Amino acid sequence: MNRRSVDQHAAAVAELLRPLLELPTESVPLRAALGRFLPTDVVSPIDLPNFQNSQMDGYAVESAAIQSVPVTLPVAGVIAAGLTDLPALPRGGALKIMTGAPIPAGADCIVPVEDTTAADGMVTVLRSRRTGEFVRNAGSDVQKGRPLVTAGTLLGARHVAALAAAGLTEVAVRRRPRVAVITTGTELVAAGTPLLPGQIYDSNGTALASSFEANGADVVRVAHSDDDTAAMTALLDECAATADVIVTSGGVSMGDFEVVKETLLPLGGHFGPVAMQPGGPQGLSVYNGVPVLSFPGNPVSTLVSFEVFARRPIRAISGLPALPRQTRTLTADISSVPGKRQFVRGKFTENGIEPMRGTGSHLVAGLAWADALISVPAEHTVVPAGVDVEILVL
Template structure:
């Protein structure tokens, strides 16, 4: 048996990204669920919400003061009999007789018969009468019902990412729950006989599994619900079993490892046999990539080097996952690269960088295994595939990590 490896032509990054996005985009039509208002922050409103009632709900006072008819205080000082007090929350209804005054608190109903409110600061009262020192026009300090929003009017539209200000308005009309898109549900499945969980002692040749926890964090950070984080050895049967569990309860599965050119590439071997496409993408790090669909569920297969895994997530999954969650797009900026770099011909490079006052610098340690170095990075620096020598000062595309 010859193991001579033919060079498979590498697919451009944007081609592979588009194939992944085509596979994931149907998730924008995912199911709607109802959540109580106190769990709605950061969720994506799934339907237009109309106001079920007017805001303000009723004609009320904008100030602590005295409700009067404007024409009875046209000449000041004017002393009027005080015939009652309406606190906010008073549910009895009082009517203002002509020529009198009613004390009202902010938010309290303005009695029928009154057409303005004189702020308490511009009055004196002995509890029996009130002396008004400043004239007021009809409508002053009176909030009319429906002037904020009318019953039946659109209050928040489908697709709104719910921020505190939306929740304030939706709670003000008495809504106790909201229809929101279910979060995208992802399962993470790491592979590799060499990976061990935290808290175990390493034997020679073993390392700790960081991809599971890191992919889960990256997914959660971008509005995805992580339904499971599992690990498989490089045994086909075990991987098949873990994969079946993952696709059973997730909208999308992310695997790491097992996609390269070695002898034990469990992910590639199992999924290619089910029609998955595996092959090199013209990028560094993260070259070997796979995309499969199992029981209708897209499975994205990233390489296992920790930096490759994280860069694959940033390049292929993060932008669309943010869009599906209604999160703002990541700002992409053009900045001068303050270091010079060499880049392999035909491979787009995603280098880890840090922002400086006048541009972007590279963190030291760009190997695909240098995960501690990546912790010091703030951005990915995108070096085009065609570039081979990038002199310092070249303007490059930079995206936040």
């Protein structure tokens, strides 16, 4: 059986998922928009600020009245922020004004309170001001009809704040990819259930759901199938009705109870080895029009498969930024199997990255201690300490 390289299989996964790069938009409340991808510009429905207002606590005056200072003016009233019944400025007078309050008719500048003295209903202006000083003009932040947040933005708190300031209550964002996870194996039982001899807890469902959610997907279903093709088919039917992507773990190797392969191979699925360790057995299918990624069932193999094959394309679909390629200096030698790309668990140190002991694909607790996967090319059997190696940060 022909063995794909890691790069060949990664390209096949990316191609299978490529149509999902054009997911439609959906409107979400602003409180739910954080971290979402904006596919089109959002234009402001109003000027920001929406009215001319004061930049300072002080006095609204006519600049022509304060060109010769000091000058004492009568204070005709107080304008607080939020005042809607606005008095006009009496000629030759002043109105006390708070920051953010609207500028009254007749006033063209603000004298900050620190440039004045006040007593007995009068204010003495100690420094002259020009027309427009300390006045925020309507639209000086953004004008009505102009872009408020631009297409391609991953919405952060500052963007949501701008949308809220313009009075918007919801925003159209790219819909997140909907992922269904199916774990397989009669030996798996749910956490919280007493284990019988030969049984193990199902960690893959939680691991895959968490991995996809952490990279921008909505996980719409986490289910489990035993080693029965009829049960597997029923689950695939249910998941295909709601999901954009189905991900399975287990049932893809060369054993007698490979339920995923037995179900999907007759429907045109591709199953075969990839030249990597861990995570060699892989499968790609389409079920009722929905792409299916099939990973091996050993817990470490499942998580490594996600990191190597699914993380980048699912982030692209979600609109999240691409992960940068990273390298670290290896602090100890690594011996590798020839002909397979190895993904060795590693831990960061002050001097680089240290390979961890234990390579078994069942060592899920050991993976929890790792910071990254060290990628060892298939043509290398030894990588000496001191060499810069490519890593996948976990």
